[in-house]
Amino acid sequence: MILVGIDIGKNSHFFCVLNRDDGEVLVQPTCFKNNQNGFTLLLQVLAPYGKASVLIGMDTGHYHFALLRYLLSKEFINPIATDMPRRMQGGISKNNKLDTLTICDVLFSSNHKKSYRITKIDKFEYYEQRQLTRHHHNLKEELNFYANRLQKCIDLVLPEFNSLFKSKYGTVYMNIF
Known part of the structure; x- marks a missing residue:
């Protein structure tokens, strides 16, 4: 399983890619724009892993809607919105690169109950x-x-x-x- 942690920002986002099995960082935290070109860049990086083996997590806030809609339109199944993982782990300062790794940790860890929610494809419009x-x-x-x-x-x-x-x-x- 490949974990993708995305830290959401207003104009740009950061993402990293981890191998869930051994914890190896496959793609170091990388910045991409909050637009069509940035989303395409993200998908190009994720293409070698295959959609079925990728689990995507992103922090919440209203800036993630465009990316979430794009991922759902490209048939990525159930991107996960994590609820403020930085706060859950006692972090105070914002660090986009480290936050991507923290989001992957939230996806990987079973210690956090209800630390994320799965976005259903057919419910997004209702949301x-x-x-x-x-x-x-x-x-x-x-x-x-x-x-x-x-x-x-x-x-x-x-x-x-x-x-x-x-x-x-x-x-x-x-x-x-």
Whole structure:
């Protein structure tokens, strides 16, 4: 089994390749861009190992979506998203090259319970929709929170202000305010 650890970044990612059987580092931590050319480079490096023998792990965050979608479209079965392996092992500072090895360690080790989750190919679209729905809900809650704070300030400073208008936060209300 070949382990691939990918440390995700905004503009670029790092990956390394390890042989699970003997722990040998087959490909030292290498940088690739978060775009089509970078993804193609990654697949070129992984091509000699065959898809069936490759287990890919990557850290989570929203920057991994494009790469995950690409890997799924190229029929890599179940890339694994690891949950902050650096924190699990007590690391504080960010080191892209070492993080790739840590991700491989998380894939290899049986000491960590629920340290990763397998991404199902047929569920990825639902995952994106769920993320958008959660984000929409959070934005609505945040808007409500700030509207309440604004209303509190208006009530304290100008208690009679609201009685002058039929609708709170309308165009005239906000322009006068």
